[in-house]
Amino acid sequence: MHKLLPAEHNWPLHSAASSRAIEREALATLPPHTLMERAGLSAARLCLALSSSRLSIWLLCGPGNNGGDGLVTARLLHSHGMDVSVSLIGHESGRPLPPDAQAALAAAQQAGVNISEGLHPPQSTSLAVDALLGLGISRAPTGEITAAINCLNACASPVLALDLPSGLLADTGNLAGSVAVHAQHTLSLLTLKPGLFTAQGRAHCGQIWFDSLGVEHEAAPDALLLGAEALQTIARSRSASHAQHKGSQGDALVLGGAPGLRGAARLAARAALASGAGRVYVCLLESEASSAAEADAMRPELMQFAQQRLHDAPSWQDKVLVCGCGGGDAISECLPMVLRHAKRLVLDADALNAVANNPSLRPLLTDRAAQGLATVLTPHPLEAARLLGCSTADVQADRLKAARNLSTQFNCQVILKGSGSIIADPESNRLAINSSGNAALATAGSGDVLAGWLGGLWAQHPNTPPALLASAACYWHGRAADEQEAGPLRAADLVERMHALHRLTLAPEWGSRTPSTA
Structure with missing residues (x-):
């Protein structure tokens, strides 16, 4: 047993x-x-x-x-x-x-x-x-x-x-x-x-x-x-070489944070940085020149990326792009260029709502896989319902089916968030349910942290299948909340709790161990 x-x-x-x-x-x-x-x-x-x-x-x-x-x-x-x-x-x-x-x-x-x-x-x-x-x-x-x-x-x-x-x-x-x-x-x-x-x-x-x-x-x-075995993706591809440097750890760019919603983009960027990405840039939408000096005063390691530079796709398309966190209505303007050029894309929050509301964006998203461009969607149930054209109750009535439908319809990997987050992969046609996490994650910004953490892992492991990285990020995110005894785990604290769990990726090979018995 x-x-x-x-x-x-x-x-x-x-x-x-x-x-x-x-x-x-x-x-x-x-x-x-x-x-x-x-x-x-x-x-x-x-x-x-x-x-x-x-x-x-x-x-x-x-x-x-x-x-x-x-x-x-x-x-x-x-x-x-x-x-x-x-x-x-x-x-x-x-x-x-x-x-x-x-x-x-x-x-x-x-x-x-x-x-x-x-x-x-x-x-x-x-x-x-x-x-x-x-x-x-x-x-x-x-x-x-x-x-x-x-x-x-x-x-x-x-x-x-x-x-x-x-x-x-x-x-x-x-x-x-x-x-x-x-x-x-x-x-x-x-x-x-x-x-x-x-x-x-x-x-x-x-x-x-x-x-x-x-x-x-x-x-x-x-x-x-x-289970924790999902972290073997990170453990097996992690390099312990002293020759590693920030350039070899990959770049992530967080695009979002419209006025009044800056915190979401900053949380995602902090998460990408804490996950181990070498360089993390933040493009805050509709930024004035006077406010562009720093991306996050609390995290000076994060670098500002000017919005006007988005028109120069070669300057960012090789970075992992985390798009939509706190994007508001302003994100819609950027999405056609993002969907056409981003080689690795995590699409979250307001970017998902924009795709749901704008029929012209749907084929751009659907066609990405045929062009060799990889995408992970990270909707919560309401965002999933908007994308599928149904009610939240319909999504929650069969979460596995909803995740698979999203993955099939848009030909990309999907994390359907919620109790027992579902990871769907159209390439293997397999579904996974995350076992970690609890109600402590039911707080503002925790989804932004997940999107940023996934982007940071993807920056470090460009050749790892995104479904495996999505699984690792989901488990890691939930595991950070498992020791919370009571009350919400505030998103900024969640980043630090996740950072402390890097030790889990240094554990012995999971495959060589047998399940514990009770």
Whole structure:
């Protein structure tokens, strides 16, 4: 069994359909009931680790195989001497249980487990176990299942969800209806599902554990969960040569910071500098000559780049261009030239809004890849919705699909920001979900820092595929917030926190290490 977060390694993620196919294959090769027995044993072990041996454990078991896993768990805990009670939920409809779940119920009854139909919460419990729906959910919970979910959410004791919190969709991380279990722990069984890590998944899952149940398979993952291994891109291409100098570390140019929005461009530039770019320039839009003496008084290392120089494309097109941070309406004027000439481009914030609002800019963006020009888009959900011509709710309803659609439509790499940021790559047609980060990043300027950090990494590693750099930047950005105990992580402080994490890129080769177990 593995404790997933913080994730040191990348992990394969499998959709509900893929997970069911893997399960069918395992059931066809294993003796009857083996998979459910393994699932129950794994859950029982985790229950013992999470609860006091002197109090009771209450299991709510639904009418499917997830309920069967719970019944095996109950039987094993009972045999270990724990005070166990089981509430059968949704069993009164008269439909027969699946064969494995029926066998689990019979074995639990024979073992003398305290089992009753309907909701009968014990007076006190050290742990409640959600074994109501799991992967088997196909529609919004109703009736007794909804009542059971609400009861779990009102429970004073911690809740452990088996496979998925009931009511949460495995593929999207959204709720199937209006309610889902808020668990403090989730034990994902057989496979890891994308919905655990994006949209509302992290908010409902708590700490995530994983047990493959000893099943090996060759099914291709539907997505990848990014861990610290994402930083191997930086570690393997990092040079320790004493001959390095600022010119060999690459140049980045931040274009944005219209009047009243200067801070966004300065944050992006500070991030590019802190990431290790050799030289970082800032082009503040609509700058007067009198204000062009310095890009950032707090960071004299940053250099001013006059806006009129943008007409001389050869003077900047080889630099990594981070475009749009605090750009306001003024960014629209620059975008045609930027889209035609920038060889490596991070497009963020107001630059994305300009593309969404101006139909003439869309083909310029779409055609860049055919001309050998590389682009990474870094939208938050509202910006993604504007680009896709839909609502923010539509984007959030299936974040993986939205990221893939953006990547396909504009033929470029995409970071769809949010809880469980999604990285989409049209070249490999692969999706990744970032595992790091928390609500401390929900503060003004954190997106500018991500865009600037990516630009700085790209300046240093011009030959590394941008999807790998986007993954590294996302993980790095989130990891800096993981130790924040409370409150927002202010963007200027985030830059410094990220700078302090350069030590992570000096760790031993990730590929030579095995995942930690719990």
